Amino acid sequence: MTAPGTLLQKIRRRARILSLNSRPGIQIAASASIAKGAMLQTACDGRSFGGRISVSEGVIISDGVILATYGGTIAIAAHAYIGPYCVLYGHGGLTIERNTMIGAHTVIVPANHGFERTDVPMILQPLTRRGIGIGEDVWIGSGCRILDGVRIGGGSVIGAGSVVTKDIDPYSIAFGVPAKVVGSRQAQ
Secondary structure, X not given: OOOHHHHHHHHHHHHHHHHHHXXXXXXXXXXXXXOOOXXXXXXXXXXXXXXXXXXXXXXXXXXXXXXXXXXXXXXXXXXXXXXXXXXXXXXXXXXXXXXXEEOOOOEEEOOEEOXXXXXXXXXXXXXXXXXXXXXXXXXXXXXXXXXXXXXXXXXXXXXXXXXXOOOEOOOEEEEOOOOEEEEEXXXX
């Protein structure tokens, strides 16, 4: 027999997913878990950012997480975990593959402000939007920053507090500011 609290939790989770799926540009698998305090934004203040958010089966998105497309896409593959208070933008496209874990307070920004011209405020200069790809079975520690254009190879570990500014090869262990590869998870 199912405990009443468990059944009520399942009903609330399903209602939340149905509500989110009714919004333009959002597609969430029925088995995903989206915390009540998580925000999924394809629009803000009545203005549409455009873009898409796709969340696959078994994904867990914790409290305080913000997913904001800003005209791009955010695709999270099966059984990924997004820790509390992460901020994930979609400007240039963000892909997170299966079984990836992202620690609390991590910020992922697939865009960057232009700053070449001094006669134009930076906020008015064009953005670069190269996108970010995070491979399968990656563990990103808490408080990391992943910047535009980065690809993190499958099986990698990124240490807490790291700032990833360059690609990380598969099965690498990297940490620091900026993140540097310090080891490998592959058998020698």
